[in-house]
Each structure stands twice: as structure tokens, then as C-alpha cells.
Amino acid sequence: MTTQRSTDRQHKPVTLLGLGPMGMALAETLVQRGHPLTVWNRSPEKAGGLVAKGARLARTAAEAVAASPVTLVCLTDYDTMHKVLEPAAEALRGRCLVNLNSGTPAEAHAAVAWSGERGVRYLDGAVMVPPPMVGEPGAVFLYSGSRDVFEELLEPLTNLGDPRYLGEDPGLAVLYNTAMLDMMYTTLNGWLHATALVGSAGVPAQRFAELALGWFMPTVVDYAALARQAPDLDAGHYPGTLNTLEMNLNALDHITRASQEQGIHSDHPRLMKEIAERAVAEGRGGQNYLAVYELFKKATPRP
Template identity: 45%
Template sequence: MTHSPDASVTVLGLGAMGRALASAFVHAGLSTTVWNRSVGKDTELVDAGAQRATTVADAAATGGLVIVCLLNHASIHEVLDPAAHELRGRAVVNLTSTTPEEARELAAWAADHGIDYLDGGIMATPDMIGGPHASILYSGSTHVFEEHRQTLELLGTAEYFGDDAGLAALCDFALLAGMYIMFAGFYHGAAMVRSAGMSAKDFAGRAEAWLTTVAGSFAEHAVRMDSGDYSTSDEQTLVFTKSAVDAIVRASRDGGVAPHVIGPVKALVDQQVADGHGMEAFERIYEGLITGQESDR
């Protein structure tokens, strides 16, 4: 069962993302109550039809689904702990960025207070919310997800990972780790070519095409990683990779670029070669990432 589009919702936290979430609900015609610790951030929302709550307890008393979008794990407790009684029996969806263990702690806290808890990881920027490219990952209460899915899908595509409240955050952070490292790699490359007078904008066109192409090989790499078999008959061994990465580090330094981004990759490759895996495939550095040391495979 899903709620109809005229369901009510409360949004706690009106930073850039919180305002985007609340705006999507308001424009969809939902009865939307908003609260923020500092004043003034709700003006446009209230003008558009949202109801202002002056306290969290007042916001919680309005009924409906409660969406929490705050700064961090600590701020969630600061805001929700005093209102735990008012939230008893309610469905709470946390869209604050929290670690998997923090999400599990919040789920346990919610259970202790009779609160039905769903955790979420937002795979979108504020301007994407409500659009076709926004995606939000969820885990925790199956009941909350199924009961409120129609409302949640007003924000973006909703994907459910199961009743372990930490799974959505885990996948969210894993994807963001890849994103940040990709951008850092782009910034490193742009810094390298700047020494030859190429602008970051000119480099961006080349980098986007190249990275899009090589990203198509992720699935192929994943097969090797899942199998644990890194034997290879081609020339792209770790010894070959080490030579290439060493040269990139030298070229970076020659161009006045610090090896902060490429350096950790070099360290992973160097360790694998030193441990006797030089004739195996590059994907084997994955094993060196498991708890920062060699896995049992």
C-alpha cells in the first residue's frame, strides 16, 4: 500500500538539500510542515504553501511522514532526542549523511523509542531533486518504504536495499568514494597540463571522453575482483603498471604538481609488486585495499 499524493510530510532541516526536498513535496501538493534550527530559511517554502513549525515537537505533532535532513549524526540526536516521545509510532526517514554504523545506531535508538525508521542515501545534488536523474537509496524498515514509496518517489527514483539500516549508507558512500577519487584524478591531470598552458576547460573535454570510455570496463574488472583470480596473459601486469605510474609521478613532479592523488595508487602498486604479485593483473590492488593490507586470497 502507498500513500496518496495528498499525504502529509514534515521536513526537519532546511539546508540546501532539505529545502530541495521540502520544495518537491510542496510542489507535488502535499501538506508539508517545515522546521529549521535557524530562522529565515523557510520563507520561500512558506510563501509556496508550506506550514512553519517553531519547534521539533510541534513539527512532529502534525502527523505524516517525517523526513530528517541535518548536518551529521550528532545533530540528528540533538534534534530528535528531545522529541522522541512525540515521534513514537511515527515513520521517520533519515536522509542525513551518516556512516553505516551510525545509521544502525539510529535504527536501534528509534526501535527503543517505538519509532519506525528508514535510512536513506541521496545520490543527487539539490537541484536534481524531483527530476529524472535523482536517485535515493533506502534501507531499514520495509514497512516504511512500502507504505510511503509513492511519497518518497516524488524526490527521485527509490531503491530499497533491505532491512539492515546501514546498507543504503554503505552503497551511497562507496559510490561517492569513487566519485571523489575520479574528480581528484581529473584535477590532478588538469594541474599537469596547466604547466604547458592548457586550460582546465580544454582538458575537461578530453578527460570526459576518456573517462567515459574506460568506465565501460568496470564490469570486466569486477569479474576478476570477485573471482580472486588475477592471473593474466596480456601485457598489463602490475610490473607494467608500476613503470607507467612511476613515470606519471615523475612527470607530475617535473610539472610542479604534488603527487597527493596519484601517490596512493603508486603505493598500492608498489606493495603488490613487492609482495610478489608483479606478474598479476592491475585489479589486484583491490586486495591491498581490504583493511589496508593483503586479504586472505
């Protein structure tokens, strides 16, 4: 009892709404780090294990919100957050609200407006790791919006993972989140499509992995080299000294035709080829491949 009291004095009480796989990982970590935790979930039975570890289960979202100076929300999306929080809005007035579900920048801005109208101190966030990594070294959480709220909550936020504050624009956390997921899915699709291509000749993924992931990706694609070229993207500088877009277009044509010949899905390389063709049509054929960045910055032309 004495230990619990001293822990309560040291760690900010936190309320958490949402006990899906991610919410559960957040809750387990907060309890483990000694935060007095109040939880609410649509399906209350999920809280059983947490209550056994000392968390308090509230009967309503409003009751949960009233228990702590800060409420973390980890529900499916912003629509769900609004649905759950609307009846708890009065209890939230004057308190901090940190949203950790995924979404879009426009939804983050709408959440700021909703909070502002109700006197709620809002911070937007995004979780960049899967549930088992929460609280572990290497876990990064993104935040944007009110710097005051971020700094005030640094202790509980740091207990969840390395908190990166991206700026006052509240849309930045989810924007970075979607951008990195964009990169993740594109990379995964590259690996899966390439594996299907060699698989069409009976090569098992396990054999291809050794060369493709063990050597090609780190050595030829080389993320460190991409980072060194980032200033060129900012400057719009694409010298075609070592490779040109014309040459890369040839390679993209080969990937598309090989996919068709081997009887596998060919939309993915065809789209990459069409993008490079458009860049060439814009007069960028003599620039290097990174010049497709100029196309990606513009909305897709619609016929």
C-alpha cells in the first residue's frame, strides 16, 4: 500500500479509452510503469487482466475521463473517437486529450476544432510500432499540435516510447504516419511482386530472399545513399550522370513484359512504367530516376 501511494505521487494518473490490440499494449505498459490507470472499452470484459494488475475499469467513457488529468484515446479511427467522446465532452473540459488512432491530417484538424469548441486541450499522435514493441527500446510515437500539452505530458508519453514532437501543425503526426506506411506497403509490394516473378519459374521465396533481401536491397538500393540524396529532392536537382530516366524506363518495360510473359500480375510494374513515361513526356528523360518525385508532388491528372 505504501509503495502504491509513492508510485501514485510519482506518476501522472492516465485514462485510456480503447482496448484493442494497441490499446491493450498501451495499458499494460502504463500499468507496468506505475501510472494509476483508468480504462474504458466498449467490450468491458477485455479489461479483466488489467484490473487484476491494478487498473480501474470505468463504466462509461465520461466516468473514465473524469478520473485523470489526461485521456489517451486508441480506438479504430477518428469517427469512433468522436462517437465515444461526444457524451464525455463535459467531463473532458479543461483536461488533456491525446489521440493515438490512425487517420488523415484533415481528421486531425477536425479533432482540434472539436476539442477547441469544448475547452479540451488536444494533442494529436500516431503509433509507429506494432503492439509488442510499445514501451520497448526503438518504439517511436509521433506527436503534433500543442507543444504545451506535449511538454506537460512528457513523462507518460516517454513511458510508451520515444516521443517525437513534429510541430504545431496538428496534422503532422498522422501525415508522417501515413507517409511511412506508404513507404512500408510500397516496399512490401516490391518484395512480394519480385518474389512472385521468380516464383513463376519455381524459385522458392526462401531461396530468393538470400540474394534479394540479404544482398540486393542493402547494397544496391541502399537506404543510406537515399538519405544522402535527400537534399537533391529538396533542390529539384536530378543530374543524369550515372543513370537517366530513359534508361530506367527501359528496365520498367522489361519488368512489365516479363511479368506478362510469366503469367503473373502486371499492374504494379505497368503503373511504375506509366509514371516514368509521364516524367519523360515532361522532358525529364535525361535526368536521373529521382526526377519522378516531381510527378509525385502533383495531383494525379484525371482524363
